[in-house]
Structure formats: structure tokens, C-alpha cells
Amino acid sequence: MPASAHRRPPLIAPPLLETLRRLPHFQGLAPELLERVAGCARERHLARGELLFARGGAARSFFVVHAGAIRLSRLSPEGREHVVHQIAPGSSFAEAALLSFGRYPVDAQATEEDTVLVEIAGEPFLRLLREEERLAPAVIGSLCARLAQLVERVEELSLVQAGSRLARWLLRQPASGPPERLAIDLALQKRELAAHLAMTPETLSRLLRRWQDEGWLEVEGSRLFVLDAARLAATAGDSQPDGTA
Amino acid sequence: MPASAHRRPPLIAPPLLETLRRLPHFQGLAPELLERVAGCARERHLARGELLFARGGAARSFFVVHAGAIRLSRLSPEGREHVVHQIAPGSSFAEAALLSFGRYPVDAQATEEDTVLVEIAGEPFLRLLREEERLAPAVIGSLCARLAQLVERVEELSLVQAGSRLARWLLRQPASGPPERLAIDLALQKRELAAHLAMTPETLSRLLRRWQDEGWLEVEGSRLFVLDAARLAATAGDSQPDGTA
DNA sequence: CGGTGCGTTGACATTTCTCAACTGTTGTGG
């Protein structure tokens, strides 16, 4: 066990430390540096539906999901709830808000019971960032990754046809199973997914139905099976909704 | 370091150096550090329409616009040309590609005659970034700013109604003149703006006509005059008499 | 002049939204 516990309040428990270490852009970090980061961290538990922070609140920390899931959402001026992001275990969020915006731009809410987070307090972390130049590349990498995600999203939303947006989104989801029957788990409720893709739940439902009728998709609740990946890719790229491509 | 130790790129001329210094996130930098950054820089001139880099090319530099304008665009799978960004003098671009993606994700093209750029070579800049911890905050700040822009854009594109998207975009444009007759210059051609907002040129044209007919907008070529800012804001926010919740 | 390309307008087709009704599930309380 690391015997350095008197400089800081009790560090987070080992499994959480592991989560922190596994963070994509913290992987290369020197163990001793990582420990100093952990010194800014504490554990947070949330019940399902509990609000972690609200839009407009001063950004004082960033977070890493250890278990459960966090949904970042906001209300559009049109009155829709928009899921900006759904964060899975092992991913971090709100770094950019901490580093620059000053305020959280979205609501953050736990979507599962007993969601566990690592909270990294902003002030000591920023101090550490100034003192330790080795930390900067990790932060820069993390920001670039977030940027790449957003660019993806902009491109997706620029597609005029609802079917293209959905198909493209599906292509970006983690899939499992054999190539001729790819399984995709929807991490969101269908109505949330619809809002995410700037369409109504009805339109989403009809798209899924049509693709089932066309025989290249199966829907079982919140799990989809793609029977023809080429067809999906074509739908993502073509403005022709009719298929026959 | 190798053979070409003395192949120091010629320092850029004073006005360009000034442009570099004025870069938002380089402002606080120590003069001597800024000079080292300038040591990675060289001047670039482009004719109107000339391609600076193409999508997919390896990202070896980032750029600052000194005069003229650069358009970042790409072709959507649907075949539309999509202007991802229009860069005005004093702004930088392609930092994120350099820092992380490895490849440029868009085409970059000069939209004005004799567009002048500062090109900062990636390799020496990255080396400088590693050596000089004081540079990292500037880079992080710049990335965060870009991130904020993209979030704006995602929110804009999430608006379902074309009128909302246009109104919201207009609200974000620099305006001049008295509040009761705000002048907004369109930096893009109308067809480019339409693509940027995920609509057709016809729809854009009809929206502008309708707002003129409603009496709160004037259009003179590529210059708009907003006679009723509140009306514009209302159009951006709740053009839907709706309550989908 | 005559071509070329942007922008506008009109007529029409298509997509998507809206509203409403209906299903199925889940959780609650009797």
C-alpha cells in the first residue's frame, strides 16, 4: 500500500483509483503524479435521477464515472430535452467547463441507481496543472478527444434526413456479435435518442419500423440487431430514404 | 536538432508577429516565449480559391489568419458542401488537428484574394510545448474556446426549425449600428450559409423574404438590417407554439 | 453581346411534425 497518506485527506479507495488511472489520457502518467491527482479526488454516490450539477452552476470540479451512468442534458429553447451526452463508466466529463467556461453548460444527472463517481476538485487540480508540466499533455489530449466527438456530432446533425442521422449514429455505437447480426444496445430511452438526433419519438419509431419491414433490422426493446451493415452505411450516406441504392 | 540546426525559418515580419501576439490565448505570454513561437512560424500567401490543405492530409502545422479569410468546409455524404467554419483575421485554426487528430478533418480554402497566414510548423511547436510549460495554458485555453464554439453549433443545429437556426446564427454574428437598425454582414455567400445551417438556399431565401414582409428585417445583398432585435430573439427561441415535453 | 453562376420565385412532392388514440409495462394502493 502506498504510505503517503498524511499529506492529504484520505485518498479514494483503490478501485476508484484504478478508474482514475484507466482514464484514457491519464494512462501514461507517472504513478507519483497520478497519486497527486488522486489527492484532489473524492468519491461521490448518486441515486438514480439525482442531479449532480445544474446548468449555469459554477464549475468547481470535473468527474470520472466509476459505475452507473451520467446523462448531460439541457432544454432546448423549443422545449425539448436534449441529451448532449451520455457518459459511461471509465469516461470523464466537465473538464472543459472547469478549464475555461467557468459554468457548467448542461445539467448532469445520474441515470442509474448508485452511480459512483470520482470527483476531482478544480482548484487543487488547476494548481497541480500549473506546477506539473507533465500533466498538461494529458489534459490537452482529453480536450482534443472531446473536440473530435463534437465534430462528429456536428456532422451528424448537419445531415438533413432523419434516417441518415439515425443510421450514422448507429454506426458510431459500440456493437457486438457476428457481422451479419450486429447487436447494438441503446444506452438511451428512445425518446431521449430521438431528441439527441433532433427528431420526434414518432419519427424514430417509424424509421425503425420501416427498416424492420425492409428486412434488415430487428428491434427487441432497447436492443437492435443490424442484419445488413452495408445497408445501414448506405442509409447513413445517401439522402435516398427509399433504399434501392 | 539534426543537420538543419541553422535552417531556422526566417522570422515573420513585424505585422505578422503582431497578429500572432494578438491571438486570444497567446496574449499573456512572455515576449521571449512568444518570440520562440514565432521562430516556428512562416508567412503564407494564398490567392482567392487556393487550397491550403485538403481533408485527410497529415496535420503538420496550424495557422493564424492575418488578412483575408479561410473557409473550412467538407462535403457531406449527401453531397452538399458544408462550411464548417469561416475564419476571420486574428483567429487561428487547425490546432486541434495538429495536437491530436493527426489529419486535417476538413478542406481549407482561401475565400479572398491575397489571404495572408502565419503558419506555425507543428513539430517545433510541439517540442516547444513540451519544453515550455508556460505555453500549455495558452493551448488549453484555445482548445476550450474552440470547444465552446462547437457546443454552440451543436445546439444551433439541434433546433428543428430552419427559422430558429437562422435567427440563432444571426444573433451570434457581430453586428454594428444603432440597436433599432442593427447591421449584420454575411461573411458567407447565401448558399454557403444555407449549407452551414443545414437548409437549402431556397429555404433561406424564403425565410429572409418572409421576415422582410413581416417588416422587421431589411436585406441589401449580403448585408442585413434587423429592425426588431426582440423579434429576432423570439424567432430563435420559440418559433414553435408548442410544448413537447 | 453571350455565357456562367448566384439568388429569387413559383409549383409541386416529400418528409417530418402534430395531434390523438391505443398498447403494453411498471409501480402503487386497495
Next chain:
DNA sequence: CCACAACAGTTGAGAAATGTCAACGCACCG
């Protein structure tokens, strides 16, 4: 255990927004 409400999801019909196609004006440029 059942009735019930509450809610996600589906489906249908009609309305509204937007895309498509075509024609035209207009500026620019050789």
C-alpha cells in the same frame, strides 16, 4: 391479487415545413 394511474412506445391521419425541380432576373466577365 387486482384495479388503477403513469409513462414509454407505437400507429394513423392530417397539417405544416422543407426539399425538389424549373424558370427567370441579374451581375459579372470574357
